[in-house]
Amino acid sequence: MGKQMTEMLKGTLEGIVLTILAARPAYGYEITAGLRDRGFSDIVEGTVYALLVRIEQRGLVDVEKVPSEKGPPRKVYSLNALGGEYLEEFWRTWSFLAERIEQLHSERAEGEH
Amino acid sequence: MGKQMTEMLKGTLEGIVLTILAARPAYGYEITAGLRDRGFSDIVEGTVYALLVRIEQRGLVDVEKVPSEKGPPRKVYSLNALGGEYLEEFWRTWSFLAERIEQLHSERAEGEH
């Protein structure tokens, strides 16, 4: 993956995963696949699992172990109330930042000609 | 500053500063003030100086020492060719990411009702 993308994902990947969980509960392997489907094709399993451990430890998600037909049991994560609040703040922060960056982008575009 | 904002700035702050330098050369103290004017009010000088050291070491900017009327000499940074390329890739990466995140955001909005 590009270095710039790696750095930019810091802080946003967490929000992305929480948003996926807000739609419906999911387990790690499934989330990784979901990310691929949504264009985040270079995000690897190890990254996602580490992130899931973090958000679990912070109490943003509830976890349930569900036996799988294939392979080891799945850990199904679902967003809880605290996670919901956290996610709302994520979107506020994102909007704030994205607005200002887009503003910069358009200023730059005016500068070119 | 919020922890989420701190994490989100990773990777983007660099692009923001490079974009400011693309408009016109500037020195650290001036850039910090410019960030405040553009809404990034919590970014402190130490952060900016450290970033400037990094982009200088990577050869993305040229530096010129200019004596100041007040205080120690200014280090004026200007974007060079390599920095320009880097900045273009920054915007490509940003667009890619922002597009997908906004897509997620709108999906989420549809889910609520």
Place this chain on the structure above:
DNA sequence: ATCCGCTATTCAGTGTTGCTATCTACCGGT
């Protein structure tokens, strides 16, 4: 029977980043 492939999770170690806090330095005005 054995190996391969898919599913599914874990974990130690790495590099980069932005923040905190503090220090130095120059100058003008009081």
Place this chain on the structure above:
DNA sequence: ACCGGTAGATAGCAACACTGAATAGCGGAT
């Protein structure tokens, strides 16, 4: 002599995403 505004440097910290490898269960192919 002192303080405030200007200007820069830096050591130490916490958080994050990535790399690479290991473990484990199951089905089907060889």
